Amino acid sequence: MRGPGIAAAAALAAVLALAGCGASDDTGGDAKRDLSAAAPERAGQGAGADEGYASSGERGGKGAPATSAPKKPALPQQHMIRTAELSVEVDNAAKALARARTATENAGGHVASETTERVDGTHVTSRVVLRVPQAGYDSVLKELAGTGTLLSRKADAKDVTEQVVDVQSRIATQRASVERVRKLMDQATQLSDVVTLESELSRRQADLESLLAQQASLKDRTTLATITLELSERGKTAPETEDEGPGFLDALSGGWNALVTVVTWIGIALAALAPWAAALLVLFAVWRWLVRPRLTRRRTAADSAPAPAPAAVPAPAHAPDLTHKED
Template sequence: MRIRRSRALAGVLLAAAVAVSGCSGSADDSGGSTADLAADAPAAGQAAQEDAKQGAGGGSAEGAKATAAPKATANHIIRTASLTVRVEDVPQALGEARTATETAGGYIGDESTARDATGHERTRVVLRVPVEKYDEVLTELEGTGKLLQRDAKARDVTDQVVDVESRITSQRASVARIRELMDRATRLSDVVTLEGELSTRQADLESLLAQQASLKDRTGLATITLTLSETPVRKAVKDDGDPGFTDALAGGWDAFVTMLRWLAVVIGAVLPFAAVAALLVLLWLKAVRPRLPQRPERAPATTAPGPLPAHRPAAEGVDGNGKG
């Protein structure tokens, strides 16, 4: 009995010593050391109380549970999924997805809609649903059309949640200790130093609280990224047998329209070059050619002399000597 009382008394003295050392070194030590002292003091006090209760014989199972550190009873899991579904009517399928999400207690996040060259819509929407309704909503979304792709992930962050909660508890105790030291400080230099330390520790506490809120949001609500693509509507073609006159006329008209379309494309492609060529020719005729030196005109060529007259024959009855 004396040994147990001695252990209880030693535990109380140890807790008091740790508390006194935390008060004396808070103004000069860093934020981490003060937080550790503040966290160790309650633990030592709890151990001393448990020893005292066991020594006195008044301890109970309920008291031991009350003084024990809290433990995580449930796993914290971040669930995400990505679905790609082909539907015939995107707006109608999107309305069904909205209804399923709101019925489950969730909400619609980011949403983007695009339309391709053929006029078919494609919508991407982010849905946030409670984790309890995650599987139910996922199954309902898959049934809106033809499932093309599904990718589901689950990440356990229980250790991270417990670590953040523990750091928040220690940081709050540290902030409270700095406030107590500020109330006891008498010198202005100590007050200024403690105010700077308090501001730093409060900023760290707010950062931890933000991390805790983010983890709570991601573990409490699952994220589903839904992509809806529209199926092209194909009309059934009736088989009437051999083509008739109207079919040939329709085919010829389509070919004629296609030819005109291609001619228009060719003319449109050649027209800029033809316009530039015509402009260059006009510029040559109107501006450049008149300024060029003109060549002198050639004199008309003289006519060549005609052939000499042929030798006349001697007159009849006259010979070459002039005799008759």
């Protein structure tokens, strides 16, 4: 029993000894690397370093050099979506639009859309959407506002840094998920497993493509700012003419217009009375050729019939004579 125990103890001691040697070698190597890294800095400082040491010795009573401040962690890149709307009144919309195009192209941007129309046949209005890089956003805005009289201006800036970082993280996670599913498909041997993994892979790839589309949209909106410019020309009024009195031709034209108006209204009135006149004409025809002849025949027949003889009235038997009556 002692033989195996002694052998095990000897092996453990050997392992510990080797580990101690390795640790000491690593410590020495680290110390050497630190010294080699510090040597060029001391060599480069020269007399200034000596003065620093002296001044530090005088302040603290010790000759120990001051330690350098730790570096600050780098801040994440800020992502902003900038939009602006301008309304400018100009003398010539075509020239102002050409100037806006030139300013946009010089800044490295492009025209996204444009709409130009003529209003009331007197002046032109234009609406143009410009996409310019973030670096030239302010300069282009200043150039566009100077093309004429600024009527209104609205600018907006939205910080989407957190959204951009979140989408990037989700894309990395989704890609790793897709890769895991693909490795499982390579290892699958049963048909049911392959079908299930293919369905899961399709779903995860669709999610990955949606995230990539969001990332592309965010990149486009944070890289290029959007400026909507509305250009309107000043209304051109017709020159005023002196008010002159009416002449012979004006009176003749006015009378003719009045005559035409009266005739027109008379025609409208006759057209409105025409149905009534037609109905009255029909009633008169019925009376004239149907009702009236019948009434005439009835009257003629009544007149031609013999009248009955009058009855005789008997005279009184004894009529008193009142002519010679005396009082």
